[in-house]
Amino acid sequence: MKYICLILLAWLSIKNQASQDLYACKNVKVSLFSSAPLEDITASTSTGTSVYNPATGDLAFSVNIRSFQFPKSLMQEHFNENYMESDKYPKATFKGKIKETIDVTKNGTYPVTATGDLQVHGVTQTRTITGTAVVNNGTVSLSSEFMVKCADHKIEIPTLVFKKIAESIKMNVSGTYTVAKSS
Amino acid sequence: MKKLILIAACAAISTGLCAQTKPAESKSAADSLLNSMDAGNTKAEPVIATFKSTRLILGATTETVKKNNLNFLVIHRFGDIGGSEGGGKTLFGLDNSSDIYIGFEYGLSDNLDIDFGRSKYNQQVDLGLKYAMLHQTSDDATPFAITLLGKTGVKAYTANQGEFPTFADRLDYVAQAIIARKFSSNFSLQLTPTFVRHNSPFPFLAGNNRGFFALGAAGRLKVTKRMGIVVDYAHPFSSFRDKATGDNAFYDPLGIGIEIETGGHVFTIVFSNTKAISEASYLAGSQSDWGKGQFRLGFTISRMFSFNKKAKEGKTY
Numbered sequence A: 001m002k003y004i005c006l007i008l009l010a011w012l013s014i015k016n017q018a019s020q021d022l023y024a025c026k027n028v029k030v031s032l033f034s035s036a037p038l039e040d041i042t043a044s045t046s047t048g049t050s051v052y053n054p055a056t057g058d059l060a061f062s063v064n065i066r067s068f069q070f071p072k073s074l075m076q077e078h079f080n081e082n083y084m085e086s087d088k089y090p091k092a093t094f095k096g097k098i099k100e101t102i103d104v105t106k107n108g109t110y111p112v113t114a115t116g117d118l119q120v121h122g123v124t125q126t127r128t129i130t131g132t133a134v135v136n137n138g139t140v141s142l143s144s145e146f147m148v149k150c151a152d153h154k155i156e157i158p159t160l161v162f163k164k165i166a167e168s169i170k171m172n173v174s175g176t177y178t179v180a181k182s183s
Numbered sequence B: 001m002k003k004l005i006l007i008a009a010c011a012a013i014s015t016g017l018c019a020q021t022k023p024a025e026s027k028s029a030a031d032s033l034l035n036s037m038d039a040g041n042t043k044a045e046p047v048i049a050t051f052k053s054t055r056l057i058l059g060a061t062t063e064t065v066k067k068n069n070l071n072f073l074v075i076h077r078f079g080d081i082g083g084s085e086g087g088g089k090t091l092f093g094l095d096n097s098s099d100i101y102i103g104f105e106y107g108l109s110d111n112l113d114i115d116f117g118r119s120k121y122n123q124q125v126d127l128g129l130k131y132a133m134l135h136q137t138s139d140d141a142t143p144f145a146i147t148l149l150g151k152t153g154v155k156a157y158t159a160n161q162g163e164f165p166t167f168a169d170r171l172d173y174v175a176q177a178i179i180a181r182k183f184s185s186n187f188s189l190q191l192t193p194t195f196v197r198h199n200s201p202f203p204f205l206a207g208n209n210r211g212f213f214a215l216g217a218a219g220r221l222k223v224t225k226r227m228g229i230v231v232d233y234a235h236p237f238s239s240f241r242d243k244a245t246g247d248n249a250f251y252d253p254l255g256i257g258i259e260i261e262t263g264g265h266v267f268t269i270v271f272s273n274t275k276a277i278s279e280a281s282y283l284a285g286s287q288s289d290w291g292k293g294q295f296r297l298g299f300t301i302s303r304m305f306s307f308n309k310k311a312k313e314g315k316t317y
Helices: A002-018 A073-083 B002-039 B239-243 B279-285
Strands: A022-035 A040-052 A058-064 A091-098 A108-120 A123-136 A139-149 A168-181 B069-078 B097-109 B112-119 B124-134 B145-155 B171-184 B187-198 B211-222 B227-237 B254-262 B265-272 B296-306
Touching: A022 A058, A022 B002, A040 A073, A040 A139, A040 A168, A040 B002, A058 B002, A073 B296, A091 A123, A108 A139, B124 B279, B145 B279, B171 B279, B187 B227, B187 B279, B227 B265, B227 B279
Parallel strands: none
Antiparallel strands: A022 A040, A022 A168, A040 A058, A058 A091, A091 A108, A108 A123, A123 A139, A139 A168, B069 B097, B069 B296, B097 B112, B112 B124, B124 B145, B145 B171, B171 B187, B187 B211, B211 B227, B227 B254, B254 B265, B265 B296
């Protein structure tokens, strides 16, 4: 009987460990889109990093502001220098939890909702962001589209360029995660 | 029965322990994994926007025009505000133009641009290359930026004192190493060691040095995100210029102004004693004295055009 107890314990701990795998992605694609009467602006980076823990639902993102590439180099300079002040606030981050449980052993598409803290331009906002998770043979792909209001993060747009930059910026985030480490 | 209870207790404890301790651990594990992945991502970045424009007031800054961008410059210097040429009769110099400069700067690469400009003063035509050799980095591994500037100019005006026996005598050269540091997002300073050479001495006076060294110093203090106070000064090291007195006395070029940036345009409104805009001309021939009211209003309009169609992917800057 003692053996059964031990086996049960061992099995429980193994099962627990198996589901404690961390999923990570080092090339999260983040793009922004601003649509204003005078100008449409897009910029993107594919060097975002993210970690997802399917067991707990914990999800964390980090992206370097300086890594965003714009079609016009002057725009890129203004984005860093005037709007995002990337020398003071070099990163944008999201730390939160995915509400739904994703079964990483079963292929499929899951609608997901993540709630947590979005930090942009040094200002933290609690956000609930919807997205899609796709499980495919042990990899998890997460993608989401959401809006970020410049005013929410104290990003000032001078009246002079008001018609060139949208008040709300559309963000697209997507990445494919693989097992990074078992805890 | 006892054993069953034992098993149940074991299971409860083990799962209970898991439930209580594992999530906390794994959260920190997720954080530490993110941090470790980020560590490779937080390498030092080159410092950008040390200055808003390729020119401050008198001289060039360390900024170059990025690849496939064109910077169009219109620089204007009005006449003397005071003195014999100023006052109410010329509306404090606004009736006159000491110099008008039209310039084009095109980015051959992100660190190299080619400059072309034409001045009213001496009908000077300049062609130059500007190369950003060293970028200041955010971790101060490189504490300052160095940009090299080389220019060749031709004085196109008709000679009236026999100053241009051959075409080569019309040529002048400027070589500069521009050293700048952005001390904070609001404050940038630069030093500009320069060598100037005029094949025929300028101004065409007996004993004038053909070539001499000069040192420029310039700075910008931003008062708002888009407006700053700018100062630009230069001193030519020339024995002839130091000794000249009276009507032929030389005065160090100095400009003070404000700089306003409106995404795409940079406007500079300045007061300066020097009449000329081209480096070769103002470093060699500044004979206007602030004290005699021989300073003027001036402005610079800098407009950047981009010919890049597609976003550059995977480049760091």
